[in-house]
Amino acid sequence: MTTVEIGQALKRSEDFRLLTGKGKYVDDISLDGEARAVILRSPHAHARIVEIDRAAAAALDGVHLIVTGQDWLAEGFGPIPTRSAVNKNKDGSPLSEPPRHCLAIDRVRYVGEAVALIVADSEKIARDALELIDVTYEELPAVTDPRKALADGAPRIWDDIPNNLCVDFELGDEAATKAAFEAADHVISLDVENNRVTGVPIEPRGLVGTYDAETDTYLLYNSTQNVHAIRKTIAEDIFKISADKIHHIAPDVGGGFGAKNSVYPEPALVLYAAKQLQRPVKWIAERSESFLADTHGRNQSSKVQLALDSDGTFRALRTDTVGDIGAYCWTIGPFTPTGGSARTQGGPYAFETMYYSSRAVFTNTMPMDPYRGAGRPEGTYQIERIVEAAASQLGLDPVALRRKNLIPAEKLPMKSPMGLDIDSGNFPEVFERTLALSDRDGYSERVAASKAAGRARGFAIAPYLECTGGGPKEFAGIQFAADGTITLSVGSQGTGTGHETAMPQILSAKLGLPVEKIRYRQGDTDATPLGGGHGGSRCLEVGGGAVVRATEAVIDKAKAIAAHLLNSQADDISFADGQFSDAKTNQSTPMEEVVRASFETGRLPQDMEPGCLDSDAIFERGIISCPNGCHAAEVEVDPETGAVAVANYWIVDDFGTIINPLLADGQVMGGVAQGIGQALYEDAVYDEDTGQLLAGSLMDYALPRADLIPNMVIRYYEDAPTAKNPLGVKGAGEAGCCPAPPVIVNAILNALKPYGVTDLSMPVTSEKVWQAIHDAKP
Amino acid sequence: MPTISLTVNGQPVTEEVDAPTLLVKFLREQLKLTGTHVGCDTSQCGACVVHVNGEAVKSCTMLAVQADGAEILTIESLANNGTLHPMQQAFHDKHALQCGFCTPGMVMASIALVRDNPDPSEDDVRQGLEGNLCRCTGYQNIVQAVRAGAKNMRD
Structure with a gap:
């Protein structure tokens, strides 16, 4: 038996599978009778769709389904809503959220926007059909630079959204910051650009969907970071059915970095096709398609100003950002340049006051969603560039300037001027x-x-x-089997990040049970009743927290069994190092023995049933x-x-x-x-x-x-x-x-x-x- | 359709293939050897590296018909009855993989690299793996693993 400790450099249990070619990524799943889907994408940054002629494509042998935006609307499917936590302008009015359907309806707004779905017997036939679809476009003026998009007279991406402004935002004390700037000895200003990048997980996005007419349910294999939330949107918002109609599974996921956290159009399209054709449908992105149609990140232009005294003491920080969000709000796109970048403004430095303002702006580009860090890297870049500029311009030692202004340890816990609760460090x-x-x-x-x-x-x-x-709430469930195996199911999800090792490590350390007996389940809507998936560095925090809470529930029940086995009172039983002990009688029994007893009616207290050790827990972080x-x-x-x-x-x-x-x-x-x-x-x-x-x-x-x-x-x-x-x-x-x-x-x-x-x-x-x-x- | 005969992981294979089929598609879709991955469409990522007659080859860069008569080794051939190849073992020991998607190509490329250069320096490894992209690890542990794997292979 191998129990492991917290802090141990335990090597990964998932490695054997992944090193021997036995990993199961979406494209490795092939189902009998599978059809292949491809997406016709817009070649234009901005254009009106005048006509789509599909006759030649539909006539091709082996082509079974062609779906356009108008077909999609006619089915009555709903748009995909944004979940941005910042959803109001400074004046309290709601952000501008244009409807985002799975296929462009009458206008395309970025190169790569999905225009039509084609499903055929093979990928080759589907691609041939794609070439035969004749779309007549009427090109419109486009704008890709968010600063230009804000200007009066810029092309409008959405007719009813002036200046392409999705939402404006502020945080902090504008008046106090202004006063601090006026009182300061020096003001340093710098224009700071965070370039547009994209996640590029080496496994492209992919899907396999099936539909079972008998039960009217769907099964979706998806290279995604978040099975529960995405299922909910597909079911409730797009299809207007209940979420339990879709079983959503993320098998081995070949990296995510945020790019697989969004609600994309393709999953609903694939499920729709599976139902229409009554056969499995697979879609795998090509790499060039990933660049066009995976979400991008960063792209913020900021004017950063630092007010400081002649001795180098920081007084105030003021940042004004224009943040590109692409052509739609996407999943939480407007949050990143607003709340996402605001929270950690100023980094670990002490400031009397700060003020952050920003505007999230539509452009004719692929929409933005979180990319690793989502706002915090942008904020870190802003403060560190301005501090370096201040040192350089004022002739100060950059190391000494930083040292002087770090928040002293004795000031913690504290709230930053941005409201961030800094409790430890x-x-x-x-x-x-x-x-x-x-x-x-x-x-x-x-x-x-x-x-x-x-x-x-x-x-x-x-x-x-x-x-x-990321989501503040997480679920963990522990199930024991009579043969000694333990199944740990957690609603957070690894995408290569080693959760299959780390979460069982926590369980093993807390319960003193052998780590090699633990099976791990994640990324499956059937495995956990809820789950927040992967994102925001949340998994050990809330997923690991839920595992700890579930082990505590196991220990509580196990104490009663141990007391029964040792002829003790539960109150006299303590648990440490995998052993239940009664200090009064000097007797002890290991957790493994208690687990065995939990399956034998004769060894259980009267009020406990076999299998009673199974425990679930939900942990919700407060801050x-x-x-x-x-x-x-x-x-x-x-x-x-x-x-x-x-x-x-x-x-x-x-x-x-x-x-x-x-x-x-x-x-x-x-x-x-x-x-x-x-x-x-x-x-x-x-x-x-x-x-x-x-x-x-x-x-x-x-x-x-x-x-x-x-x-x-x-x-x-x-x-x-x-x-x-x-x-x-x-x-x-x-x-x-x-x-x-x-x-x-x-x-x-x-x-x-x-x-x-x-x-x-x-x-x-x-x-x-x-x-x-x-x-x-x- | 042309018929090709080749050896894959030590097994003789004779199959009809559609002439434009890439070797990687043939391995994955016709032979169901899904350990070899496709990560791009421009031969940049290296997730599809296999050995063709002992040489590391991006299997997206050749047609299946070009492999007629060849000996092919894929990632599935390396472990022996549950014992990892020394290079696989080194990747495990050094935490040289995260999502695992680039890993089969990375391991196959590394074995070929070490076969040509049994005791590679850090620079040798970094230059030698230029054709294999990893987005998870930052490469540091891969470089350590390849050098450790090289040592394991020498011993």
Whole structure:
């Protein structure tokens, strides 16, 4: 028997399956009689659909179904509503939410928008049919830049929405901030751009749907992050049926990063086709289709202002953001540039007051939804860039300026001026540990070595504070079987993040039961009565919390059984290290024995039934947690070519209690790699004139490769667990991509200071660096 | 339809294939070897790497008919009665996979890399795996795993 502990670097139980080719991703599921669906997508950024001629396609042998937006409307299906938590303008009026149907009705508003569904006997036939559909479009003027979209006279994406403004938003004290700015010795201003990127999970989205006429129910296999919420929308809002009519399963999911958290049009289309044709229907996205039709993230343009005193003390922060949300509100698109970016403004620094304002704006582009971090990376980039700019402009040491303004440990718990409940942490200690880790003493030698090789070396450090998100409530259920196996079912969901290991690890540690006997179920609407899926770094926080609560319920019942077995009173029984003990009688019995007894009527107390140990629990967090930490990096820039290499990367993260350091490291490394990707390589760029996505394949969108990502040195600060959840965890999934972009960009600016370069925009490509060096030359 | 005869994971296979069928589609859809994955449509991601006559090949870059007479090894061939190949074992030990979608291609590419270079440096591994994209791990643990796997394969 192997019981494991919290904090142990337990290797993953899912690995064997995934390493031997036995993983089961959606495209690995093939059902008898399966038909293939493809989607005809808009080639235009903005156009009226004049006519769709499907005759030639429909006549093709093996084509069974062609569905247009008008067909869809005629079925009476509803639009997909947004779930943005920010849904009101500053004046209290509701946000502008245009109807989003699964297929474009009479107008297309971005390149890649779904225009028609084609289902045929094979993918090849379906694609041939797609080519034969003749759509007559009348092109309309398009706008892809959100700042231009806001201007008077800009093309209107929605006729009834002036200035393409979805919602305006504010948080903080505008008057107090204004007063603090007027009283401050210095005001630093900087325009900060967060470039548009996209998740690019290596497994493209995919679906297999079936319909059972006898029971009038659907089964949907979906490469998704959130089976329950998406099922609810498909059933109740689109089809207007009850949610239990759809059994929704996420099998092995090949990465998500937010891009699989949305309610997309394809699942409802596939289920509809399965019902119409009375046969299974499969749809698998091509990669180019993923670039066009997976949600994008970031794309915020912000004017950031920092007010500070002559001694460097921060007084106030003011940020005004224009946030692109694409052509529709999508699932929670308007939230990211509003509430999502507002909450962690100012990072771990002390401010008297802050004011954040923003506008979420429609453009003729693929809609935006959360991408790893969803607002917090943007906020971290804003504060860290302005702090670096302040140090540079005022001739202050950037390390000393940061040290001076970090919230002191003794000020916690506190509420930030943005209302964020910061309960735990030690930002100065984490900062100093990061500095110590980054070998500042050896820096000048490394600078000299770089210089000797013709390269400029730069350093930056970025403390950060972010927060968790996603659904606040989670379910966990523990079922025991007479053969000793235990089934743990949790409504949160891993997408490669190791939950199949971490959640059983928690159960094993809490109950003293062998981890290899635990089967794990997730991503299945039949496995749990509710579930919040994957997102907002929530899974250990609320999913793990629910597992702890369920184990507590098991222990309560098991104590009664143990008392019965030991001829003791339940009140005298204590439980530790997998043993139930009565200190008075000095007798004990292990949990495994109690589990065995729980299936034998003769060994149970009279009021308990066999199987009685099965326990469910729901944990609901009251307040979101605040992961924080500090990252530092050194870069080398080749001034001849502009090429940037990340030479060193150091990390001290405070995620509260670390459940499994192996898995935590994986989350940090992956998050940092995505942050470096945004900083140096990735750009989901549209052509302004045509509205075409220029970065529409992996040949155009630069995903970081193995030779572009540095080794990272990772440490954890575990002395400040949070009391907001039973495990004391703060969430690890998104933290890495918060500080990585600013620490890289600031390190480059630090390296290029002798060249007179003071600003660069992401992605900092070698071309931009070369140009900046040459532009700055006197 | 042309008929091809080849060896796949040690088993002789004779099949009719539609001429335009890519090797990866043939393996996945006709032979039901779904361990080899498709992650892109431009031969960038490397999730579909298999061994063709001992060489690592992106199986989306060749037609099934071009594999006529070839010896093909896929990820399914590596483990032996539940014992992982030393490279698979190293990926497990070093937490070199998360979602697992790039993993079969990554492992097949790594084995070919080590066969050509039994004791690769970190740079060798990073350069050698340029043709394989991973979005989850940040590569660091993959690089460690390949070097550890190389050692396991030497021992």
